[in-house]
Amino acid sequence: MSTFQQTDPVARPQSGTRAGFPFTAVVGSDDMALALVLCTVSPAIGGVLVRGEKGTAKSTMVRALAAIMPAQQVVDGCRFGCDPADPDPGCPDGPHHVTPGVERPARLVELPVGATEDRVIGSLDLQRVLGEGRTIFEPGLLAAANRGILYVDEVNLLHDHLVDLLLDAAAMGRSTVERDGISVTHAAQIMLVGTMNPEEGELRPQLLDRFGLTVEVAAPREPDLRAEVISRRLRFDADPVAFAQQYAASEQQLREQIVRARRALPAVVLGPQALTKIAAVCAGFDVDGMRADIVTARAAVAHAAWQGRDRVTRDDIRAAARLALPHRRRRNPFDAPGLDEDLLDELLGDDEPDTDPEPEPPEPDDPDGNDQGPDGNDQGPDGGQTASDGDDAPQRPDGDRSGMDQQPADRSSDDQGRQDHRGDQQPEDRLSEDQQGDDREDGDPSDESPAVVGRVAAAEKPYRTRLFTATGLGTGAAGRRSRALTSSGRVVRAADRFQRGDRVHLPGTVRAAARRGLDAGRLAVRGDDLRSAITEGRESNLVLLVVDASGSMAAKRRMEAVKTAALSLLLDAYQRRDRVCLITFAGRAADLALPPTSSVEVAARRLTDLPTGGRTPLAEGLLRATETVRIERIRDPRRRPLMILITDGRATAGPDPLDRAGRAADLVRAAGIQTVLIDCETGRFRMGLASRLAARIGASYTRVDEVAADTITGAVAEHRPHLGAA
Structure with missing residues (x-):
C-alpha cells in the first residue's frame, strides 16, 4: 500500500461506535441545505461558499453531506478515481480500458488551512525514491478529490499560494505538477465547498467568483428553534448511534431523491x-x-x-x-x-x-x-x-x-x-470654516468623559495606492507585501539541515550525498544528507492606523481627507493580505476601535462612522499603540509592524499633556516601532508640534500644507520603503 493510500484524507459515512451528525437533523439552515443539494445534483454548478458567524453548524452540515451523496463507479486500482465509463486518457495510472469498475462511497476531501503545497498537488514519493531509486509520483489532495468534493474550512484564511493552486484546478479541471524533476498532469474535477466567518477577513475576488453559489447562515433567533438545536445536539452527544438511527429513514429518502434528480x-x-x-x-x-x-x-x-x-x-x-x-x-x-x-x-x-x-x-x-x-x-x-x-x-x-x-x-x-463609503455627504452635514475655526476644539474643557461625540465626516471614494514594501528580507506570514523567507515561493538556496515537514532541496541533497562518494558503485543517500529548500516569497505586515479624532481635526475638513486616505490604505492592505489595526484618540482616552484583524470590511465601517470632537489625548494614543504592538509581538513575533500616526501634534488632554506625550513618544522609540507621522496641521501660523514629535519618536515626517487624500497616501508610500529588516 502506498503512502498516499495510508494517509487518504477522505470523509466517509461514519461506522462503528461513533456516527456522524445526520444532514437532515440540522435545524434552520434551509438555504445552505438547498445549495449543497443542488451542487450534488449538478456538480457543474461549481460549489458553495458558506458565510456565517461561528457556531452555526457550517462545518457539521458540510461533513454530513458525504453520507447522503450517491456512491460512484471508479476504475479498480486507480489512485485518481477515473470514471470507468469515460476514463481520463492522460491519467498517470493509465491507460485504462472501459471496464465495469468498482463502487466506492462518494468522496469529500478536507483541505486543512495549513496544508503544504506538496500535500495539495502531490510530490515525489521519497520513501520509494530513496529505497528503490525510482521516481514515483505521490498524488495529493486534488487527486483524492477528483469527481468529488474538496472542502476547505475557514477558506478565507487559506494561504495565497494554495489559493492559486485551487484557482488553476477549478478553472482547468486538471492539476499540473512541474517540480523536483517530475512532470505530471491529472484530472481534478472538484466541487469546491468552503466555509468562513466574515469577521476574520474576506476572500480574494478571483477565488470568490469560482464558487458557484453562496449562502449566508446565522443562528436562529426564535427561542423554540434554538431550544430544538440544543435538544438535538445533547441527544446526539449522549448516544450518536441511536440518534443517527432516528434519521436513517429521512437520510435514505433524501439520498434517493438526489439520485432521481440526477437522472432527470x-x-x-x-x-x-x-x-x-x-x-x-x-x-x-x-x-x-x-x-x-x-x-x-x-x-x-x-x-x-x-x-x-x-x-x-x-x-x-x-x-x-x-x-x-x-x-x-x-x-x-x-x-x-x-x-x-x-x-x-x-x-x-x-x-x-x-x-x-x-x-x-x-x-x-x-x-x-x-x-x-x-x-x-x-x-x-x-x-x-x-x-x-x-x-x-x-x-x-x-x-x-x-x-x-x-x-x-x-x-x-x-x-x-x-453605508455608502464613497461619501455623498450633504452640505448641511458639514461644518463651515467659520464654524470650525483654524484649530478650534469642539469639546468642553471641563468634560471628563473618555471621548466627546462630535460630527461624523464623510470620506470620498477610496482609490488605488502605490505598491510600497519593507526593505530587507523578513520572515513573517505569507502575504503579498514585502520580500521574505516563506514556506512557498521560488527556491533560492538549500539549508544546511533538514527538518520534518520541510520541502526537500533535491540538488542540495544529491550534492551532500555525492561528497561522501559512491557506495558499492552507486550513490547512496542517507538521512543526514537531506537538505531543506529555502524559498523566497512575500510577507504581510501589521499596519496600525493611529488617527487623531479630536476637535482640531475638524478644521477645514481635515477629517474627510484623513478618512479617505485611511480607507485607501485599508483597501491596499486587503489586497496585500496585511493585518490592520485601528486606534483613535479623542476626548480623554484612546480607543482600540478595531483589534488587529484581516477584515478590512469591519475596519472600514468603524472608520467611516468615526465621530470628530473633544480634546486631544495624544499620549494615550501612543501608549495604546505601543501596548497593541507588544501583545501582537507575543502572538506573532515575525510580523513586522508599521504605525501610521495621523495628527497635528497637539496634546490638550490631562495634566501636563505635552510632557506626557513626549514620554509616550520615548516609549514608542524604545519599542522599535517603525512610524510614519502625517502632520495634519493647517493654517498660516503653525506651531510645529508634529515635527518635534516625529523627531522624538524617530519617525519619518511629512508636512501636508493642503490636506488631500492622495497627498497623505503618497507620503505613506514614499516612506514605507524605509522599514528595516527584522
Missing part, C-alpha cells in the same frame, strides 16, 4: 424565454462577466430537477439567482454581499417563462375549482406535483419538512441602509 437532470428543458429571463436578471444586477449567467442557468435546471419538474420555471430562476448572484455584485472589499429581492422580483416579472397553455376549466364534479391530477394531488402551474404535497420531499422523523424544497420568505434588501 438531462431531460429538463431550459427554453428561450427562461434563458432571456436569466440574462435580464444578471444584467439588471450589473454583475461582471458571463459566469453568473451560466451558473444561474445550471442552478435553475438543477432546481427544476430537484422539484420534479421537466421545465425551468420562474420559481427555479428565482431560487437560483438568490444563491448565484449575491457574491458577484461586490465591487470592492468594503461592499457587503447581498441581493435586493424586490429588484429580483421586478426583473423576473409575473409571467412564467415557457409555460404551457392555460389549463382547461375544472370539471363540474370539482366544485372547489382545484386543479387535480389523476391521483387527486394538487398540480403545479406546469402540471407537475407541487412541492407542498409531493411524496418525494424529504420529511424529518418528527413530521417537519427539511425545508430544502421550500422557497424562503422574502427578506428586505441587504443594500438598504448600507
